[in-house]
Amino acid sequence: MKPIQLFDPASSTYTYVLFDEGTRDAIIIDPVDVQLERDLATLREYGLKLLWTVETHAHADHITSAGQLAELAGARTAAPAGCGITTAAVQLKDGDTLSFGHEQIKALHTPGHTAGSMSFLWREHVFTGDTLLINGCGRTDFQSGSSEALYHSLTQVLFALPDATTVWPGHDYHGRTHSTIAAEKAGNARVAGKTLAEFTAIMAALHLPKPKRIDEAVPANLSSGLRHDAGGEAMLTARPAQGYAGDVSPQLACQWWQAGDAVLVDVRTDAEREWVGFVPGAVPLAWKQWPGMVMNSAFDDGLLAAVPADKKVVLLCRSGVRSIAAARRATELGLEAYNILEGFEGDPDEHAQRGRKNGWRYHGLPWRQG
Numbered sequence: 001m002k003p004i005q006l007f008d009p010a011s012s013t014y015t016y017v018l019f020d021e022g023t024r025d026a027i028i029i030d031p032v033d034v035q036l037e038r039d040l041a042t043l044r045e046y047g048l049k050l051l052w053t054v055e056t057h058a059h060a061d062h063i064t065s066a067g068q069l070a071e072l073a074g075a076r077t078a079a080p081a082g083c084g085i086t087t088a089a090v091q092l093k094d095g096d097t098l099s100f101g102h103e104q105i106k107a108l109h110t111p112g113h114t115a116g117s118m119s120f121l122w123r124e125h126v127f128t129g130d131t132l133l134i135n136g137c138g139r140t141d142f143q144s145g146s147s148e149a150l151y152h153s154l155t156q157v158l159f160a161l162p163d164a165t166t167v168w169p170g171h172d173y174h175g176r177t178h179s180t181i182a183a184e185k186a187g188n189a190r191v192a193g194k195t196l197a198e199f200t201a202i203m204a205a206l207h208l209p210k211p212k213r214i215d216e217a218v219p220a221n222l223s224s225g226l227r228h229d230a231g232g233e234a235m236l237t238a239r240p241a242q243g244y245a246g247d248v249s250p251q252l253a254c255q256w257w258q259a260g261d262a263v264l265v266d267v268r269t270d271a272e273r274e275w276v277g278f279v280p281g282a283v284p285l286a287w288k289q290w291p292g293m294v295m296n297s298a299f300d301d302g303l304l305a306a307v308p309a310d311k312k313v314v315l316l317c318r319s320g321v322r323s324i325a326a327a328r329r330a331t332e333l334g335l336e337a338y339n340i341l342e343g344f345e346g347d348p349d350e351h352a353q354r355g356r357k358n359g360w361r362y363h364g365l366p367w368r369q370g
């Protein structure tokens with residue numbers, strides 16, 4: 001049994017989908033935001049239920065789709081505890097396992113590329129993220145990288161695995177797909193047969209250019225990819241969007257709502273509302289659309305009953321993903337529909353106290369302040 005290996009050409013990132021052949025429960029490792037549709041299609045094609053999204057580290061070169069997959073496919077998010085990805089539902093420690101059906105992966109803490117970096121062992125396969133690359137390894141010159149730590153992770157943790165273990169890297173920049181522990185132990189140009197001092201000298205002499213998207217990607221990835229559209233000044237005009245009237249800030253939505261110009265519809269599930277908090281006066285109307293599910297007529301009926309023809313509708317969810325789908329549907333039904341950016345997400349400082357199972361957080365939403 002082999003993992004499904006998917007490639008993002010823009011960042012040369014490999015994403016992996018593993019699943020239990022009987023139950024069809026699945027896990028995805030290092031999903032990339034711009035490949036969301038491809039990944040959802042893969043899940044549909046194989047008939048899989050996504051239980052987990054897992055990160056090997058907080059990436060510097062692309063943005064994860066973990067947060068979006070959590071919303072759209074119902075997955076839970078997991079990430080290495082040392083990576084500062086505060087939105088991840090499960091903070092993995094060395095040796096922790098995640099189960100999907102009768103299968104499980106085991107987390108191996110392999111610091112060096114970043115201090116929190118992990119590899120994941122599944123059967124006779126190891127997913128090495130940017131710790132071990134084919135005939136290479138992750139760089140150690142930013143994001144808490146350490147060539148000493150990486151040398152230890154490579155030689156003591158990964159090279160201690162059985163020789164026949166298949167190595168599935170987080171990237172390859174030369175079109176190679178996989179390797180083995182035996183091959184890397186014998187021939188990896190940076191580490192095979194090298195002393196720590198030699199390895200450290202090689203790493204110090206790499207002088208690689210900084211990843212192009214690092215300043216945008218790292219902060220976004222610390223929130224499972226959900227917050228890169230957020231921040232800055234409150235936006236007080238609607239921003240045009242594809243397939244619905246526009247995106248609005250929570251502040252603008254609140255102004256419209258309080259002025260009686262708009263109906264506020266909360267498309268989160270009952271469970272989310274209960275855990276995270278209600279928005280008093282909002283119309284609760286859950287948007288459910290898992291892969292393969294047909295149209296949700298309860299949503300249509302509820303929406304048309306709640307929104308008079310002369311009013312706008314502003315749609316709120318947890319992070320601003322489902323509310324986009326709901327706004328598109330509302331538009332098809334003839335309404336002037338807006339998506340509230342960021343949804344109920346928000347203040348990261350509150351997260352530690354409020355975040356529960358899925359990292360849900362209270363937002364400093366205008367309608368919560370009074």
Ligand SMILES: N[C@@H](CCC(=O)N[C@@H](CS)C(=O)NCC(=O)O)C(=O)O
Nearest residue numbers: 060061130136137138139210211212
């Ligand atoms: N050129 C790429 C960055 C490539 C890069 O730095 N990759 C990192 C992984 S995030 C690395 O460790 N590379 C090791 C190497 O190229 O030897 C970009 O601009 O995004």
Ligand SMILES: [Fe+2]
Nearest residue numbers: 059060130138
């Ligand atoms: Fe990386």
